[in-house]
Amino acid sequence: MDYILSGLIQAFELLFQGNPETYSAVKTTVLASSLSVVASMAIGSPLGFCLGYARFPGARPIRVVVDTLLALPTVVIGLLCYAFMSHRGPLGDLGLLFTIPGMAVGQTILGLPIVVALTANAVENLDHRLKRTLLTLGAEPHQLLLTSLWEARFALALAGAAAYGRIVSEVGISMMIGGNIKWHTRTITTAIAMETGKGQFAIGIALGLILITLALLVNLAMSRLKRLSGQ
């Protein structure tokens, strides 16, 4: 037990003394996950809206595919992205491998099904009186769509928070696409995995505490958003 306790004490020292290696991993994590959440929302919200709002042939099989992708393992995403981004792959010339944008691409693929599925659910669950109300107030089709999207804004933000929670805690994509390069692509999760393997519990615990704090903040945001959306 002693080494865990001393690790915890050292972790607080690292955090309060502003250990550059620790904060480099935090910075990389926040940067990559923020990029990927923005991309997931930008791509996933309109797709989810169409899937939840429009009635078209094939909508149900698409929903099944999206729901299945929710369980996509991060290492599989990492593997696929690696195959595409490596020098021999079709995207090799873009030089995305072992970069933060490359990690963000993989994490976007991870977050996308979450955003699409939750947005589609949110739009499907919009009050059935909304459309009729907007039409009787004189809304044109584009005004109908924009207002419906705005009415679902809390649920959309909830989708973003859920995607962020999943992305920030993943390790497979960051490890395979980022390569865990110190000062460059090392994230909180890859650093924890590596430091624990080396027996360096202090830095692992310090990063773990930050990760838990991030998860707590995301959960608090989600609770607040759930209350606002009336769920």
Place this chain on the structure above:
Amino acid sequence: MNERLYHLENLTQVYGDRTVLDVDRLDIEIQTITGLIGPNGSGKSTLMRILAFLETPATGRVAFQGQPFSKVPLDLRRQVTMLSQEPYLLKRSVQANVSYGLKLRGISDTVHPVNRALLKVGLDPARFSHRSWRELSGGEAQRVALAARLVLKPKVLLLDEPTASVDRESSELIRHAALDARNRWGTTLIIISHQLTWLRQIADRILSMDYGRLTQVD
């Protein structure tokens, strides 16, 4: 003779294999108040939705201001607005709810019209305009929804059981607001209500609907 606003002929509406509306002929003249009574499921609300351009009839002819149903342009359709029994308020403030229709029409200066509309339905703008939708009682929400229609100064106001879930005071306010709309802007009103006494106080004529068919009430 008054100008004819709506003209319906041989109108039917069908849901599945059930005919819910079967109207041989109905004319609604401008600036009149028509009351509609009848049991639940008799087709009143279906008729209202057709008059509000929310539903397309299965067969028959509907004309609004002389224009066939399918060719009524947006600016004419925007002269018609409807308040349902359980109105939906947007997840915004009272001010934003009441001004929504004006903004759709490109009107940006909405504060004074919204305040006037709130006063018409008996809500003090100073107390209510910044309240959130979730801070309103059922009766207040109903009045805010009515204000959101009145602010548009509509040519046609369709009210589907506007007094069903409000107290007597709100019911009187709604009656006054409806009459005021007719007197000020020449609004034509069609009102569904189960309260025949209330309806008699406001309507020029009352029609009864049963099994989708209309008859005049004496």
